[in-house]
Amino acid sequence: VAKDLAMDLLALSERDLRILDKRRTPYFTLHGKTGHLVTAERIDREQLCESVQRCVLRCDVIVEGER
Numbered sequence: 001v002a003k004d005l006a007m008d009l010l011a012l013s014e015r016d017l018r019i020l021d022k023r024r025t026p027y028f029t030l031h032g033k034t035g036h037l038v039t040a041e042r043i044d045r046e047q048l049c050e051s052v053q054r055c056v057l058r059c060d061v062i063v064e065g066e067r
Helices: 009-013
Strands: 016-020 028-030 037-039 060-064
Antiparallel strands (some): 028 037
């Protein structure tokens, strides 16, 4: 995420960054030391996308503060 936003880790840690997911279960979180988007828990594809062949999980990354 840090690389995609063209920010270094120090600048990223100084900002309020949130991962928003419309599902009840938050599947993603941001690793503070690396800036990587990681899974917050095990993702069960069969449970989430049982009737579709292509399974896509969408989330929004919100970055607040000055750049």
